[in-house]
Every structure is written in C-alpha cells, then in structure tokens.
Amino acid sequence: MFPGTLRSLLVLCVLCAAAMAADDSQRGYNVRPAIIYLAPDASSTRMVEVERGREMSIVPGGAPAGWIHVLPTLKGGREVSGWMLNKGLVLGNTPNGDRILFGEAADSEAEASRRHGRKGADRDALRLYYAVYDLFPQSAMAGEALYRAADIQWQLEFSDPYLRRPATLVGLGTTADLDESLMKMVTKKFKGTKWAELAEFRLIDVKLCRDWEGMVTCPEKESELYEKYVREHPQSPAAAEALYDAAWRQAALVDMYRSGNEAGKSAQAKQRALGLTQRLLSTYPQSDWAVRAQGLLFMIEQGVPTYGNTVE
Numbered sequence: 436m437f438p439g440t441l442r443s444l445l446v447l448c449v450l451c452a453a454a455m456a457a458d459d460s461q462r463g464y465n466v467r468p469a470i471i472y473l474a475p476d477a478s479s480t481r482m483v484e485v486e487r488g489r490e491m492s493i494v495p496g497g498a499p500a501g502w503i504h505v506l507p508t509l510k511g512g513r514e515v516s517g518w519m520l521n522k523g524l525v526l527g528n529t530p531n532g533d534r535i536l537f538g539e540a541a542d543s544e545a546e547a548s549r550r551h552g553r554k555g556a557d558r559d560a561l562r563l564y565y566a567v568y569d570l571f572p573q574s575a576m577a578g579e580a581l582y583r584a585a586d587i588q589w590q591l592e593f594s595d596p597y598l599r600r601p602a603t604l605v606g607l608g609t610t611a612d613l614d615e616s617l618m619k620m621v622t623k624k625f626k627g628t629k630w631a632e633l634a635e636f637r638l639i640d641v642k643l644c645r646d647w648e649g650m651v652t653c654p655e656k657e658s659e660l661y662e663k664y665v666r667e668h669p670q671s672p673a674a675a676e677a678l679y680d681a682a683w684r685q686a687a688l689v690d691m692y693r694s695g696n697e698a699g700k701s702a703q704a705k706q707r708a709l710g711l712t713q714r715l716l717s718t719y720p721q722s723d724w725a726v727r728a729q730g731l732l733f734m735i736e737q738g739v740p741t742y743g744n745t746v747e
Contacts (some may be wrong), residue, residue, distance in 0.1 A: 461492060461493045461495075461526070461527075462490065462491070462492050462493070462526065462527060462570070463490075463491055463493075463524045463525050463526035463527065463529070463570065464488055464489065464490055464491065464524070464525055464536060464562070464563065464566035464569075464570065465485060465487060465488070465489055465491060465507075465519075465523050465524050465525075466487060466488075466523050466524075466525055466535065466536065466539040466563070467487060467522070467523040468484055468485065468486060468487060469484070469485045469489075469507075469519045469520070469523060469524075470483075470484050470485075470519065470520075471483050471484070471485060471505070471507060471515060471517035471518065471519055472517055472518045472519065473517060473518070474518060475498060475499045475502035475504075475518040476518075477520075479518075482515055482517045483507075483509065483515055483517075485507050485509070485519075486555060486558075486559060486562075487539065487543065487559040487562065487563060488539075488540075488543075488559050488560075488561070488562025488563040488565075488566055489507050489508060489509065489562065490507070490508045490566070490569070491505045491506065491507040491508070491524060492505065492506040493505060493506075493526075494506055494516060498518075498521075501520060501521055502518050502519070502520060502521055503518070503519055503520075503521040503524065504516070504517075504518055505517065505518070505519055505524075525566070525570070526570075527570050527571070532570065532571060533567050533570070533571035533574035533576050533577070533580075534576070536563050536564075536566045536567045536570070536571075536580075537563075537564070537567050537576050537580055539563050540559075540560045540563035540564040540566075540567065540580065540583070541560075543556045543557075543559040543560035543563060544556070544557070544560040544564075544583070544587070547559075547560060557587055557590075557591060558587075558591070560583075560584075560587055561584050561587040561588055561591075562584075564580045564581070564583045564584035564587070565580070565581065565584040565617075567580035567581075568580050568581040568584070568624075572624075577625075578621070578624075578625040578628050578630040578631075579630055581617070581620065581621050581624065581625070581630070582621050582625075582630040582633055582634060584617060585617035585618045585620070585621055585634060585637070586633075586637065588614065588617055589613065589617075589618065589637055589640070592613050592614060593613065593640070613640065613641050615638060615641060618634045618637055618638050619634075619638070621633075621634035622634045622635055622638070629671065629672050632668045632670075632671035632672065632673065633671070633672060633673055635664065635668065635671075636664060636668075636671065636673035636676070636677060639660050639661065639664060639677075642656075642657075642660055643657055643660075644657070649691070649743075651688060651691050651692065651695070654684035654685075654687050654688050654691070655684075655688065657680070657681075657684050658680075658681045658684040658685055658688075658707075661677040661678070661680045661681035661684070662677075662678075662681045662711070664677045665677050665678055665681070674718075674719065675715060675718075675719035675722040675723075675724040675725065676724050678711055678714060678715040678718070678719070678724070678728075679712075679715055679724040679727060679728055679731070681711050682708050682711035682712045682715060682728065682731060683708075683731060683741065685704050685705075685707045685708035685711060686704075686705075686708040686731060686734070686735050686741045686742070687741055687742035688700070688701070688704035688708075689701050689704045689705045689708060689735070689741075690740045690741065690742045690743055691742060691743070692704055694743070705735060708731075708735050709732070709735055709736075712728045712731055712732045712735065713732070715728045716728055716729065716732070
C-alpha cells in the first residue's frame, strides 16, 4: 500500500494528466523548427531540434517570460521534456489555428515539389495537414486536411522501392502492403464527402498488380475495380479518372489477347474500351481525363498498340 500522502499525489498527477489530454488549449503543433533546451535559457544544453508539425503538450506550471515548458512527441513516439521559446506553437485555442496550420502545410507541400526544395518538406506537410484534423476536427478544412495528409503518406510509401508488389493481385499473401490507416480514417470520419470518395479511389491501389508481367488477369481485374468504383461513386471528383483507368486497361487487353492468339477476346476488349472511352467523353466532357480519352479513342480506332511494344 502507498502511504496516504503519496497515494493522493499519484491520484492528483493522474487527474492532471487526464485534464491535459482533454484540454486542447494545452496541446499544440509547432509550425517552425524548434530547439528544445534543458532549461529556459538559450545558453543551456540543446536537447533536440523538433521538425515542423510535431505534437507538443504544455507541461503545467510557471515559466519565465518568453519560454514554455513542453513535452514534444518525436519520431517513433518518443517524448522528451524540455523548454522552448514561446513562438510558433499553435494550440487548440489559437485564433484561426486551423487556417494557420493548413497554410503552413500547403507551403511545405509546395516546397517539397520544388527542385532542390527543403529536405523533409513533404513529411512536414503530412504532419501539419494531420494537425489541422487532430486539433480542429470540427473545422471546415478538417476533411481536406486529413485527405491531403493521407495522400502525401500514400505517395511517399508508393515511391518506396521496398513496396514492390508481385504480379499477382495484392492481398494474396503479400507482406509489402501500403499503410491504409489514414485513408480509411478519411472514409470513416468524412463519409459522404468528396474527400472520402477520393480516399476510396486511392484505396484501389492496394488491390492492383505492381507489375503485370504480361498476365491478362491483372488488367481484367483492375478494369473491373475501376468500373465498380464509377458505379458506386458517379459524382466523385475521381470518377473520370477511374473511367479512363478502366478504358486504358481494356485497350491494353486488346493487344495482350491478340498476342495470345485470342482474337475473340481481343475484339470484345476493343468494344469495351471504346464504350468506356465514349462514356467518359459524354459524361465528363470538361475534365482533363476527357482530353486524354480522346487520344486513347483515336489509338483504339486506329489499331495502334497501347501496351507492350508500341512500335510497328
């Protein structure tokens, strides 16, 4: 048994921790790199430099003017306790905090797209976009911010050479899967919005072959996945792209079946490709995908190969 005084102190600490977790005014994200010091003194030991978009909790208690005692969450979930200058930390009660975080995230995303842009800007953007949703879940920007965070994570993982998939459809025993957690969070938290529909479109990726290796099973199944998406989400911002993806796969099957001496299936694929392409042109005529579909339609009608050796 704890002595009475010690037991009371322990209960008080637990209650304080719970109050901190529940109070977003005591939790925030930094929008600029921050140095964490051992003491509230710039001449004291530098413990760590924290990147943009790291979550921090404010440690209760007094602090010298211009300083704040924080508990930042670092890579891998590790936490440190230290002091930072009281600048650049957006809290749950910061006026226009959602807009500040979103703007800084967009700036980091733009920086990441520049040649020789700031190293790590893409991951800064991911964290800052997520911070909008996490700290301001009722914000009108929350859905878009969470989707943008998920999309950046998706792109980063998709570019990882260790995530190469076999030609068989993903889900059949592969261990090299994408992390679907953020995308699935978008579909759950913002169901019925365009952000959820875009997330559903991205989630098709985990069911695709990474490399067809000449297997007709891959484009056959993938075309069905995209067509199913359009049936279920006809108003989605990604519907036109999904139709194009389905049409392109059917166009590829024209050549794949032909090379396999399956003339009947080749002819069927051609008709299906033409139908999907014309549907895209009539249903989404103002989309960029309609312009691309026009070129695809031309090649299908001309009998120009769209897959494999396209030089004749």
